[in-house]
Amino acid sequence: MSELFDAVDALLASRAALPPPAERKRLRAAHGLTIDEVATALRVRRATVSGWEAGKTEPRPPERDAYARLLDKLAQLYPAPAGTTAPAQDATVSDTFTAAPAPAERRSRPTGQAPAVAAVSATENTPTHALAAAAPVAASRPAPTTRPSSTSRRPGAKKAAPAGTPAVAVDPRFEHGPLAVVDVEDGQVLAYCTGGLVLDVPAKSIPALVDWTLREAKLGAPKLSGPGKDADPLLVLTEATLERYGLPVALTEEERLAGRLPEGHKVIKQLARAQWKLTKRGFGPWARIYRPATGSERACVQLCIPSWHALDSRHWGAAGQLPPAELARVLGVYASRVMTPRGSTAVTGLELMTALHPPTRASEPDTTGKRRSEHNPGSLGKDPVDCAPCEAPDGHPVLKDLPRFHVRGPEEKLFEEAYDWARPMTDAECTLRHLVGIDVNMAFAAGANGLAVGLGAPTHVKAPVFDPKLPGSWLVDLSHVDLSRVKIAKDKWAELDASLLPSPFTPKGDRPTGPAWYATPTVAYAVELGYDVAPIEAYVRHESGRFLDGWYNRLRDAYLATMADLGVDADLAPADFLAAMDGYKERDPDLAIVVSAIKATVKGGLGKLRERPRGEGWRPGEPWRALSRPTWRPDIRAAVISRTRVNLHRKIVKHAAFTGQYPIAILSDCLVYAADGPSPLDFLPYREGKALPGGFKLGINPGLVKHEGTQSVLWGEGVREQFETPELNLARYIKDGTVTDADNGE
Numbered sequence: 001m002s003e004l005f006d007a008v009d010a011l012l013a014s015r016a017a018l019p020p021p022a023e024r025k026r027l028r029a030a031h032g033l034t035i036d037e038v039a040t041a042l043r044v045r046r047a048t049v050s051g052w053e054a055g056k057t058e059p060r061p062p063e064r065d066a067y068a069r070l071l072d073k074l075a076q077l078y079p080a081p082a083g084t085t086a087p088a089q090d091a092t093v094s095d096t097f098t099a100a101p102a103p104a105e106r107r108s109r110p111t112g113q114a115p116a117v118a119a120v121s122a123t124e125n126t127p128t129h130a131l132a133a134a135a136p137v138a139a140s141r142p143a144p145t146t147r148p149s150s151t152s153r154r155p156g157a158k159k160a161a162p163a164g165t166p167a168v169a170v171d172p173r174f175e176h177g178p179l180a181v182v183d184v185e186d187g188q189v190l191a192y193c194t195g196g197l198v199l200d201v202p203a204k205s206i207p208a209l210v211d212w213t214l215r216e217a218k219l220g221a222p223k224l225s226g227p228g229k230d231a232d233p234l235l236v237l238t239e240a241t242l243e244r245y246g247l248p249v250a251l252t253e254e255e256r257l258a259g260r261l262p263e264g265h266k267v268i269k270q271l272a273r274a275q276w277k278l279t280k281r282g283f284g285p286w287a288r289i290y291r292p293a294t295g296s297e298r299a300c301v302q303l304c305i306p307s308w309h310a311l312d313s314r315h316w317g318a319a320g321q322l323p324p325a326e327l328a329r330v331l332g333v334y335a336s337r338v339m340t341p342r343g344s345t346a347v348t349g350l351e352l353m354t355a356l357h358p359p360t361r362a363s364e365p366d367t368t369g370k371r372r373s374e375h376n377p378g379s380l381g382k383d384p385v386d387c388a389p390c391e392a393p394d395g396h397p398v399l400k401d402l403p404r405f406h407v408r409g410p411e412e413k414l415f416e417e418a419y420d421w422a423r424p425m426t427d428a429e430c431t432l433r434h435l436v437g438i439d440v441n442m443a444f445a446a447g448a449n450g451l452a453v454g455l456g457a458p459t460h461v462k463a464p465v466f467d468p469k470l471p472g473s474w475l476v477d478l479s480h481v482d483l484s485r486v487k488i489a490k491d492k493w494a495e496l497d498a499s500l501l502p503s504p505f506t507p508k509g510d511r512p513t514g515p516a517w518y519a520t521p522t523v524a525y526a527v528e529l530g531y532d533v534a535p536i537e538a539y540v541r542h543e544s545g546r547f548l549d550g551w552y553n554r555l556r557d558a559y560l561a562t563m564a565d566l567g568v569d570a571d572l573a574p575a576d577f578l579a580a581m582d583g584y585k586e587r588d589p590d591l592a593i594v595v596s597a598i599k600a601t602v603k604g605g606l607g608k609l610r611e612r613p614r615g616e617g618w619r620p621g622e623p624w625r626a627l628s629r630p631t632w633r634p635d636i637r638a639a640v641i642s643r644t645r646v647n648l649h650r651k652i653v654k655h656a657a658f659t660g661q662y663p664i665a666i667l668s669d670c671l672v673y674a675a676d677g678p679s680p681l682d683f684l685p686y687r688e689g690k691a692l693p694g695g696f697k698l699g700i701n702p703g704l705v706k707h708e709g710t711q712s713v714l715w716g717e718g719v720r721e722q723f724e725t726p727e728l729n730l731a732r733y734i735k736d737g738t739v740t741d742a743d744n745g746e
Contacts, residue, residue, distance in 0.1 A: 018068055019075070021055035027074035028053070042066055047571040057569050171222050178221040178335040179234035181324040182209070182241045189244060191217065191235075192324040194332030206245050206267050207274035209235070210289050210301045221340050224352075224554075227361035227376050231340040232288075232300040236331065238324060239307050251308050260284040285310035286343040304331075304341065315345045315600035317593045326590055333594050337558035338601060345597055349605020350631055356550040359630060378455070378545045380630045385457040388539035390414045390473050390517045391634045393612060400621035410516035414473050416638040419645060421502040421509030422665040422729040425716070429664065429674035435716050436675045436683060437708035437734035438696065440648065443669035445555050445602045446703035447644030448548040451521075453636045454541025464538045468524035471639060472540035476533050477515045478505050478526050486653060487530030488694075494657035501662060504649035509666070519635070519642035525649070541635070548640070551605075556702050559598050563700050565591055573689060574681060574698040581706055609637035644669070647703070654694040659685055664716075667731035670708050678710040709735035 018024070028038060035053075039046045042063050051057040052067070059067045177194035182201060184190070189201035199217065203209035213219060219233035239249045246267055248255075255261060260282030261268060268283055279288045285308040290300035304310045306320035306327075313320070319330050331341065342351040359382040363374040375381055391414050392398045402408075440446070454471040466474065483498040502509025504525055505518065515536055526533055560570055566587050568580045585592035609631065613624035626632050648669065656662050661683055665672040675683040684696055691697035697704050711734055719739050720728045733739045 018058075018064075019071060021053050023080070024071060025053040027071055027078060030078040031074055038070070041070075045571065045573070048569075051569060051571070057564055057567075060567065172218075174218060174220040174222065174230075176218040177332060178219065178231060178340045179236065179328070179331055180217065180219055181236040181238065181328045181331075183238040183324040184240040184244050189241065190324075192328040193219070194328055194336070196325065198325075205270055206247070206289075207270050207276055209245065210271075210276060211274075213301045214299060221335065224339065224355045225358055225550075227358040228355050229358070231335075231355075232302050234302045234304060234331075234335070234340050236304045236306065236327060242305065242307065247305075249307055256309075284308070286341075286347075302340075302342070312344060312600075315597050315604075317589075317596060319593050322590070330590050330593050333562065333591065334558075334597055337561060337594075338555065338598060344604065345600035346604025346608050349601040349603075350608040352554065352601070352605065353548070353551050353631060356554065357547060378547065380455060380547065380633065382630060384628055384630050384632060387634050388414075388458045388460070388473055390475070390539065391458075391638065393610060393634065395613075395618075395620035397621055397623050397627075404620075410512070411475065411514065412517075414517040414519065414634075414638055415507070416519050416522065416642040416645070417507040418641055418668040419502060419507055419509065419648065419666040420668070420729060421507075422727045422731070423500065424720075424726040425664055425674060425713070426500070430713060430717065432674045432676050432713055434675050434678045434682070434710055435664070435672050435713055435730060435734060436678065436680055436710050437670055437672045437731060438680050438684075438705040439671075439708040440669040440703065440705050441700060442556065442559055442599065442602060442702035443648070444606055444640060444644050445552050445559075447640045447647060448606070449552045449556075449702070450546060451548060451639060451643055452544045453547050453633075453639055454544050455547065456541055456543040458539035458541055458635070461538050461540055462536075464535050464540065466523055466527070466533050466535050467540075468520060468527065470540050470542070471520050471544045471635070472538050473517050473519060473635065473638070474523050474535045474538045475515055475517050476523055476535040477512070478518070478523070478531075478533065479512045479514060481505070481526050481529060481531045483529075483653075485530075487528065488654060488657055493530065494653070496653065496656055497662065501652065501656065502649070502666060504646055507645070519638045521639060521643040521646050525646040528650075547636070552702075555598060555602055559595065559702070560700065562591055562594050562598065566595070568700050570700055572699070574684075574686060574691075577698050577700065578679065578681070578707055581700075606637050606640055610634035651694065651696050654692060655685075655696060658692050658695065659683070665729050665731040665734075667729055670731045670734065672731045672734050674713060680705070680707050709737075711737045 019027070028035070035046055035049050039049045042049070044063055048057070048059075052059055058064075176197060176199065180191035180193045180199065182189060182191050189203065191199040191201050193199060201209065201212060203212045213233050213235060217233065219235075221231035223230050237245075237247070242249050248261075251261075261284070263282070265283065268278070271278065271289060276289050276291060279290070281288075285305050287303040287305075288300060289303065293299055309320075311320045316330075319327060322330065334341065339348060339352050339355055342348050357379040358376050359379045360373045361376040362371040365371055386398065387396070389398050390412065394408070452469065452471055458472065464474075466476070483501050483503070484496055486494055486496065488494045503511045505512050505516070505522060523533055523535070563584070564570070566584045568577070568584050572580055585595075608626075611626040611632065613626070618624050648666070648671075652663060652671070661673055663671045663673055673683050677683075680696075680698060684698065685692045698706065700706070711730075715737060716730050719730065719733065720726055722739075
């Protein structure tokens with residue numbers, strides 16, 4: 001029986017409560033301990049203990065048990081000063097993200113059922129902020145105190161910030177957060193906000209709902225840049241809410257194809273009578289309802305309707321099926337770390353660029369004291385610019401004089417795309433046992449970091465001297481670049497097997513055969529490899545800047561913060577990183593949705609820079625809607641993809657020169673290598689915990705790599721024999737090994 005008691009004691013100890021981060025630091029300092037001493041005793045890195053004390057991360061067993069014991073002993077020796085109380089349970093800033101309700105609690109609740117939180121009026125709540133936005137709503141939360149509400153039909157609650165949460169200044173205009181999920185429970189309309197707050201909604205119609213949102217709800221978010229604009233409040237309407245306000249739960253096929261309700265719908269007529277307007281996109285999955293602004297007063301509300309497929313399952317997973325409080329949490333985390341969604345993840349990615357670099361700003365006062373709108377330096381401006389002919393996609397108006405069925409070759413068309421390359425395995429590789437896939441984290445975001453891009457229109461130049469600092473498109477012959485001998489450092493060359501390497505100059509990895517158009521990073525890489533270049537002509541942009549730096553930083557920070565909440569920190573040793581990545585999505589499926597949405601924001605935002613016509617009755621040679629945006633910039637997209645592909649090839653070359661190993665397949669940012677073991681550590685060279693300089697490094701930061709999947713060499717050979725394709729791209733299937741006729745790459 002004593003063994004059972006010991007087991008129970010051990011189980012209780014494994015869930016021992018931890019004090020908040022500030023208290024952990026106080027206790028350590030009170031005993032005169034350094035971070036290094038604690039790290040040594042617990043056999044972890046110094047940065048790990050520092051993260052625990054800063055609230056960035058939380059310890060996991062078995063270190064957690066020992067750390068809890070240490071803090072408990074120190075608390076006995078050094079009680080908290082009089083007038084302060086230590087929380088009885090874990091309630092740190094990090095816990096507000098990671099201590100999600102148990103899966104059974106979270107998934108068993110029907111979509112229309114509210115969690116155990118009290119509704120409050122629009123005037124009764126302490127400030128919520130980015131940290132509280134991620135707080136889970138658990139059915140076991142203690143009941144809040146209530147008091148009568150002047151604007152609520154039910155008693156309201158004043159929700160206290162979690163213990164250990166630092167005070168953050170909150171704009172009083174938006175104290176209830178950036179958004180709300182509006183649902184109906186027992187006949188009452190409720191708005192589930194971020195941080196667990198629930199508001200009573202008195203509105204009886206969509207026009208009244210919009211009016212209530214702007215006058216009473218205190219929803220929205222401050223601007224991300226000085227000259228920018230505040231984010232409009234976002235309302236997410238559940239199916240029950242749609243029925244309550246006379247909207248269809250689902251669009252008809254005709255409405256779905258049109259992307260909107262017909263103009264004669266009764267709700268649209270209600271809005272018109274109330275003098276509300278809709279944007280040109282009408283009342284669709286992401287509707288914007290507004291009145292013309294008067295001065296600086298905001299008068300716009302955005303609607304998101306999940307049952308109309310506003311939240312694409314490819315990027316948002318099952319978010320559209322979550323209960324209201326959980327959906328508010330998911331969208332709230334995304335809104336606080338990226339921005340309030342403005343549409344699809346692609347649309348939001350593009351809007352984020354503009355929000356961080358608004359096209360205009362207020363000038364200095366003139367002699368009369370008035371300010372005017374002027375160009376904001378470093379932005380793309382408010383007017384679109386024409387692309388160069390080589391940068392234009394087929395059908396663009398600049399190409400209208402080309403013969404109808406003319407096919408442009410590389411000497412006429414800039415074709416900077418991600419890799420889709422594979423080769424047969426060598427005899428030596430066939431003797432190995434495993435195929436191991438690695439994937440570059442946020443590869444395209446990393447490609448945008450620090451990249452100088454053109455800000456204005458292109459200038460055509462004949463026989464230019466190549467300048468790697470000048471953004472543009474260059475017609476140049478790179479067929480002379482020989483990958484069997486390349487420069488890998490100053491005065492250091494490497495001999496390689498060029499037959500096992502993809503060319504860095506084409507997406508399919510083929511060696512170029514003559515002149516072709518390339519973006520600046522591609523041509524600069526040819527020079528870096530040790531070869532001269534002589535451009536024939538170019539379209540260059542003399543006005544340039546690092547337009548995407550703020551965009552990259554925002555998305556990087558959002559990604560790293562959310563992955564840290566899922567237990568994957570940026571300072572983990574290689575083996576610890578691989579272990580932390582194993583099953584990270586199951587630790588908090590809701591936050592895993594946020595990670596997916598952040599990644600989609602990167603790729604989609606860059607894709608929008610060259611958006612093609614969609615369902616507009618368009619004909620080749622005619623302009624389409626996207627061309628009217630200053631952010632329609634195919635040259636910027638090409639430069640980012642070019643730099644991303646070059647970054648990948650540089651690491652491949654460094655790895656091959658050092659190890660003699662070559663990839664057998666590459667798909668975008670995923671590579672497959674043959675190895676004796678199933679882990680990336682079985683072929684990535686590490687020496688005393690340090691990766692090969694300039695090569696692949698395991699880690700969660702953008703540009704570093706993670707394990708994508710492992711299959712057997714026999715599997716790879718079998719798949720290629722099955723489809724009778726020796727060069728089938730195995731990187732497409734390495735994650736789970738599933739191959740179908742529909743996606744065999746043919």
